[in-house]
Amino acid sequence: MWEDEAKLSASGPGTRYITIMPFYAVMDGVSPGVQVPPHLTRIPINLISTSSDLANAFVKGKVVRKGPLVSLPLRDPILKAVIQEEDSQPNSSSQINAINIVVFGVLAKNFSEGVSPGDVVMASGFTVSKSPTASKDKLHHLNLLLSQDANIYCFCQSSSLNPTCAVASKRSSTVSAEVSNRTKTPRYTYTRLSDLKSGSVVNVYGVVVFFKQPFKSHGTDFCSSLKITDQSNCNVGCTIFCEKLEEHPKIFQIGDIVRMHRVKVKLFNKAITLVNTFGFSVITFDGKPSGTVEPRTSSRTFHFDEQDRKTVEELQTWISSQNVLPPSSTSVTLSAVQPKAYFDLTCQLLAKAPIDSTCTLLRVWDGTRSPNTFVPVDPNDVEGPTAFSREKESFIANILVYDNHSEFAKQLKLGAFLRIYNLRAVPVSSKVRDINRNQSETCDHLALHLHGGTSFGRGIRILPENSPDVQMLKRAIAFLTEDVEDCATALNDSELLEVWSTPPDFLDNEAEMCSTSAEGSIRPKLQQVTLSELKQSSPGQVYHVRAQIRSYEPSKLHQALKLFCSKCSSIQDIPDDELLASIFSEACKNSEDCSSPAWALSGSIELPSGSTQRAVKVHLSTQLKAEGKVKELLFIRGTTLEETCRLAKGYKNIVPVTASKSGLALMDLSAPFLFRGPRRYYGCKQCSKATVRELPSQGDELLDEKIIAEALGVQLLQFVLLLKLQLQDATNTLEVFLWKHAELFLGVSAEEVAISQEAQNSVHATLESLCPTEGTVGQRPWLDLSLTSYRGAGERDQNQTYYQICSPPVTRPSSAQSDHT
């Protein structure tokens, strides 16, 4: 991530410019003032006394001694060090220029990991206490005490061409600065799983092949159990005991990557196992490459550098290149739940109700049609809505969770996004009298159980809002509620049609399918129809069909990727790089000086341009800088597309701007208004009222594309996939659109497809499996699909009926299609 910056920094001899980065600055070593708040004044060590104004003071000195991090049970870790002023008068032997510092808590851990002897540190926000060792060590008679409210700024004397973010702190309680040109020394070494020696304490990286959510042990702690592997192909079990849940590894699925520090290698039953020991820490990563490597942790501070990023990416590549993971990927949507199956479900909690002392009912949905999971419950017991519209109800699943999970479920908040592991679908048969035909029929439904215990990883996990799976789920649910509830969407049909004959939107009139149930307690099954029957039916309904895919368009996947505006419902193609490059170069020409906004710090950075360098203007929010979030958001002016992309690798968010009469302005919205790593975000030209302004403070919350778009008045466009499939059965063929449910259908997020070859390959593989280019038609799988049919709403096409797929595919053995032949 930092490579390009490093090149920038090292690009010329005698580099003297300052780049803006969060935890370090590439500096000339002479201008240390950049990172230290201006209200602080330096106090010489010999002048420190109990009567000094310490609130506004900082000290500066070289670390001449650094003690170990001492962790005592039930106490904050402590670290002692000695700093010595380098620039005080050498001949003033009577003056004491060195002092003991005592660092506590996370800061101590930070210091331990991020500061080496020889580094120069500045510290502020400290208090003093009498030094008990003054007579012995001949240092200052006071100690500096640095705890939570203190800041330490570190200027590492030996620096790196790959500057490492040595002391990352979410709340920037610590800032470190590094000078360029150092040979790299890794701060942590990681042991391959094949090289573990019993009795040693090691740091390891691994890919999760099995895990259990943390559960209460019989002792004092929660216990996490996992099994990991790495390139050495060894499988190693790990047991993590921590009192606090948040200290446990945040594992969401098999294939996640964990990094653990300070685990002890033990032998149990002749097998190597890893158990956490003092100073244990863990961070986890998504195992799927997504262009950005984001550590999952609740730790305020953790070490994470360039080498870590590389290690994670190597593991991600290794996972996808090998058959590392257990074969069954059991994550399914509600619409695909098979009787008797165990599966993991990602869903949103809508309501819940206690059933008895050991059992809780969770009512959830995931945006797909639910199997019938009827559970009788007293409405008085329900937390949340007691009833939903009949159509909405058909998307909701009832899950009974037992024992330990029931206890956990009681604490869940409505609206939470959950992953429920190892759910079981139990088929239940019940005799129902059909009033119309006056005969008994067997009407099946599924009971969804999360049994007690933790075998096979049974459990519930709350997924964070920013996880890719939750993002996908939210889009599916948003589309669903739009379909189900919003009958008044204004649609710009002609524009939709222009974009590769996209259909007008579908207005769901909550058509009720065959209603042959007894007292409505069991939802009727949707009737399956043939394509011929479907074509003769009236629009505005949902149908089930069993069909094969005969062909699909577009054949080039990138053409299926579109940008969708949820406000005006317009759909547009993603502009190609050629067009973007020309927009950027136009803006470059236009980038003469203009007044910088009052809220911004403005400056320039040098970019290599052929053999020379040229300056581009950068603007940075004063407030973000004050909060230590220098790297969070950068406005940049006068760069080419290629330069912008390169810079985007080093900063969380880059907003390209251009000069206008009234100051800074966003570029033409045909171009992305925001670069986040490899991700590019676009705004709707029609619906945006964009202005460049300072972002409101987000506190500890990290900026994302939504917050930035909103602050800049940009209507964020959503990535969507749009395909046209030709279905066939024995009776007919039918063209259907796959759009709103494309992500669930294809099992990828459109945004991921936009940046990841991996995701593109996966879409390709899915389509290839459903509609192989080779082989005969007879070999193609038969799919159970739900289709909505609707009339065109535009003038030109109001007599036209369109069809859209509204379920993920469920493949059936090809013999199953014999009903309709």
Next chain:
DNA sequence: GCTTAGGTTTCG
């Protein structure tokens, strides 16, 4: 203060 668990379901 130095344990806890040590993957393997299936009652409801």
